[in-house]
Amino acid sequence: MNIIYMLLGVSVVVALIFFVAFIVSVKKGQYDDVYTPSVRMLFEDELVKPNPDKNQSDSKEKSN
Amino acid sequence: MVTCYHCGENCIDDIIHYDEKSFCCSGCKTVFDILNSNDLSYYYDLERSPGTSPKSLEGKYDYLENADIVEKLLEFNDLDTQVISFVIPSIHCSSCIWILENLNKLNNAIKSSQVDFPKRSIRVSYNSDSISLKELVILLNRIGYEPSISLENYNKKASVIDRSLIYKLGVAGFAFGNIMFLSFPEYFEVEEFWLDQFKVLFRWLMFGFSIPVVFYSGSDYFVSAYKGLRARILNIDVPIALGIAVLFLRSSAEIILNLGTGFFDSLSGLVFFLLLGRYFQQKTYAFLSFDRDYKSYFPIAVTRLINSIEEQVQVYKIKKGDRILIRNEELLPMDAVLIKGKASIDYSFVTGEAEPVVKKSGDKLFAGGRQQGGIIEIEALKAVQQSYLTQLWSNEIFSKNKPSSFQSLTNQISKRFTIAVLSIAILSGIFWLIYDPSKALNVFTAVLIIACPCAIALAAPFTLGNLLRIYGREKFYLKEASVIEQMAKIDTIVFDKTGTITTNKRNSISYEGIELTRSEEEILGGSLRASNHPLSRSLYQLLKKNNIVTPDEFLEHTGKGIETTYKDTSFKIGSADFVKIKSISNNSVELKKPEKTSVHISSNNIYKGCFTFSNAYREGLSKLFEDLKTKKDLIILSGDNDGERENLELMLPRDTKMFFNQQPGHKLEFIKKLQQNGKTVMMVGDGLNDAGALAQSDVGIVVSEDINVFSPACDGILDASVFKNLEDYIDLSQNGIKIIKWAFLLSLLYNLIGLSFAVTGHLRPVVAAILMPLSSISIVVFTSVATHLFSRKISRDLKY
Structure with a gap:
């Protein structure tokens, strides 16, 4: 049962790692703006292929 | 009606057809053209008509050629990297975020740009060798995102964001979880060999975890209690600090003397829940600013004429006697005499009077007026800070925070509560001292622990925090939660006329x-x-x-x-x-x-x-006044002449008092006088001319057609479209106070149950560990449910 000491040590260390990760992320400002990233993550690739996009929107307009 | 493909406004004047789309003005068309030719037309796919039509510039940003000013505005400046942050009020949707973060597609001297949507701000890093700040601002303007640069930005260093509450919350939550985990085996009080083996280690680990909770996370409560006691006020933090201290001391004593496990779990849970309440109450509207003064309206620089040579000068450097050029739509930053040109000055900022006043050369012009028409030349009479309008801000009401004579409901109750708890603790301690001295200390501390008013302290933050969010959803934005409590108490409402009860x-x-x-x-x-x-x-x-x-x-x-x-x-x-x-x-x-x-x-x-x-007049004005008049005194306080008196008398209830021709300073004095007569006053205004009255009043509310446009310092911003609902909002605040009172009763009930364990000497850690979170959580649930029931009633009423 002495393994408990090790398990205990491991669990506290794991908890501490997450705790430090939390503190670091707060310090870096991750919690300052919690809205914009949620929108930003939805963009990404559109710029890579702007032309097909443009054509699409053009054709949509024409069909109307 | 045809709507503009770019900005979505109805096309009123001439419709421009271009690329099979319609535009309301050439400005919108130009933006479309720029974006389209740069392969950025995805902008229009993301949201429908997301744009804003650009405004004309003509020399507006010439001052950005002045290196001194640029240096003051930049956040970071090194050889080939410059970083600047702007507030852009017209940021409003995901298309805006997208286009602004793709600025480098429009000009490759821009390295990167990042939008902070809640703050409506953008941080751009660029290379000033290839694009100057002026060009950058003009580029933003050309695509309809005009940054707001005012005197306020000048010399403003990046403010340090206070994140201590999140840290404290994190520490408390971390410790709470771990301590719960470690104390779990002992809850069942089973006699087991291995459990006994590890008990000591577990206890000392809990002790270790609780130290940062008490001395870091809980430090605010000790400080606040100390301050309260020094000011001879028994605020709610006094019993909390007492509870935390007793919890920690008794628990430490128990494990040192090997008497029991102590109450570390309850201790960390208590602090965690309390901080959670604080965090919840701290809802802020980052894109709104509630403490603006004239600086956010005034330009950062003006055009000075020296021997008929134009020169851009920072406004603070303007001295008496300087000649200055003011263009169309520019604001006069100081009192001056008109030298040349056709001045037609719109003083709506200062007086509330919407009609521009025409001035001849030789006439005196006052700071805060906006020139409408051509270019004028003026001679400064005073420096910026000594001008008539700016002097309003030297009134003492602006120099300090509002007098904190206001006592929150929680603090009112905490006085009686603290005294009651202390007397119960002492009485039961004395009783046990006589009956069974070995238990006396135990009971005394147990009473203080169990009576720690966690639930009471949570009732107000959660109720008010919830209400704050509900108001926000209904387009009424409050500066902080305590405004709600003050709003529930008002008995007099003072309205400004122009721009407040009338529409612009x-x-x-x-x-x-x-x-x-x-x-x-x-x-x-x-x-x-x-x-x-x-x-x-x-x-x-x-x-x-x-x-x-x-x-x-x-x-x-x-x-x-x-x-x-x-x-x-x-x-x-x-x-x-x-x-x-x-x-x-x-x-x-x-x-x-x-x-x-x-x-x-x-x-x-x-x-x-x-x-x-x-x-x-705003829609629903008569009804609003009719509904309010039975409960509140209503007063109209206008900077305008009394041309509208008859009209108003017809429309508003008979006993509405009206005062006209009120200067900004008079308005402030008027409110002060009302307060001296024992009234609790809400001021509803709109412009800088109400700034003094808004600051002096108990609750200052600004009505705004467009909440992104700057409004003077106030306690709350009310979207003009919901002005007619003001009465419902005041009602809701009063209902909020009722909810808090019920929550107090509920938490007192829990305290009574807890006390019955404590005074009889049966308070075991497991009881405390159950009772404390249970009371806290049920208070949170109760307040959330109650506020939402009331708000549902409100939103239903508002539909009709």
Whole structure:
């Protein structure tokens, strides 16, 4: 049962790692703006292929 | 109605067709063109009509060529990297984020740009060798995102964001979880070999975890309690700090003396829940600013003339006697004398009077006026800080925070509560001292522990925090939660007139006199189109449904009116004096009273009649006043003349008091006097002219047509579209107070149950560990459910 000491040590260390990760992320400002990233993550690739996009929107307009 | 493909506004004037799309103005079309030619048309796919039409510039940003000013504005400046943050009020949707974060597609000297949507701000890093700050600002402006740069930005260092609450919450939550975990085995009090083996280690680990909770996370409570005691106030933090201290000392004593496990779990849970309440209450609207002063309105620089050479100068450097150029739509930053040019000054910031005032050279102009029309040249009479308007801010009301005579409900109750708890603790301690001395200390501390008013302290933050969010959803944005408590107490509401109970958008225009023929209306429309006077513009909007003919001759006398000829008819359009003096007055129609804003018309020197502009009052105004009058004193306090008095008297309840011609300083004094007479006053205003009154009042609310536009310092910003709901909002605040009181009762019930364990000496850690989170959570649940029930009632009412 002495393994408990090790398990205990491991669990506290794991908890501490997450705790430090939390503190670091707060310090870096991750919690300052919690809205914009949620929108930003939805963009990404559109710029890579702007032309097909443009054509699409053009054709949509024409069909109307 | 055709709407603009770019900005979504109705196309009123001329519709521009381009690329099979319609645009309301060439500005919008240009933006579309820029984006389209740079392969950025995805902007329009992301959201429908996301744009804002760009404003004209003409030299507005010339001051950004001044290296000193640029240096002050930049956040970071190194060889080839410059970083600057702007607030851009027109950021409003995901398309905005997308386009602004792809600025580098428009100009590759821009390295990166990042939008902070809640703050409506953008941080751009660029290379000033390839693009100057001025060019950057102009680029933003060209695509409809004009950054707001005002005196406030000058010399402002990046403010340090206070994140300590999140840290404290994190520490408390971390410790709470771990301590719960470690104390779990002992809850069941089973006799087991291994458990006994590890008990000591577990206890010391808990002790270790609880140290940062007490000395870091809980430190605010000790500080606040100490401050309260020194000011001889028993605020709610006193029993909390007492509870935390006793919990920690007793628990430490227990494990050191090996008597038991202590209450570390309850201790960390308590601190965690309390901080959670604080965090919840701290809802802020980052894109709104509640503490602006004149600096956010004033320009950062002006054009100074030295020997007729123009030069951009920071406004603080302007001295008495300097010659300054003011362009159209620019704000006068200091009191001055008009030297040259046609001044038509809009003082709506200062007085609330919406009509521009015409000035001749030699006339005195006051800071805060906005020039409408051409370029004028002025001579500064005073420096910025000593000007009439800016001096309002030297009033003591602005130098300190609001007098904190206000006592929150929680603190009111905590006084009695603390005394009660202390006397119960002492009495039961004495009882046990006589009966069974070994238990006396145990009972004494147990009472203090169990009575720690966690639930009471949570009732207000969660109720008010919830209400704050509900108000926000209903477009009423409050600065902080305590405003709600103050709002529930008000008995007098003072309204500003112009811009507050009237709208800025629509003037209602009525015509009196000899009816105009169709052809006359056509000529009139044509003449007015050529004039830039705001009254002409509004009148033109009214008449332009007819055919428009272009007059043969057109002459505008600034500040007086228009003279125009078409075929054989000549018209005079303008002020009473202008039209009357020159016309042969065979007065079949009498001239209207001059105090109302009106435009007079004469045709071939025969007086025809006049168009009277009255303020358009906000929708639902009469009903709002009718509903409010039974509960509150209503007062109208206007900087305007009393031309609207009759109109208002008809519309509003009889006992509404009205005061006109009130200067900004008078308004402040007026509110002060009301307060000295024992009134609790809510001020509802809109402009800088109300700033003093808003600051002095108990609750200062600003009504705003567009909440992104700056409003003066206040406690809350009310979207103009929901102005008619003000009464419901006040009701909701009163219901909120009721909820808090019920929550108090509920938490007192828990305290009674807990006390019955404590005074009889049966408080085991597991009881405390169950009772404390249970009471806290049930209070949170209760307040959330109750506030949402009330708010549902409100939103249902608002539908009809």
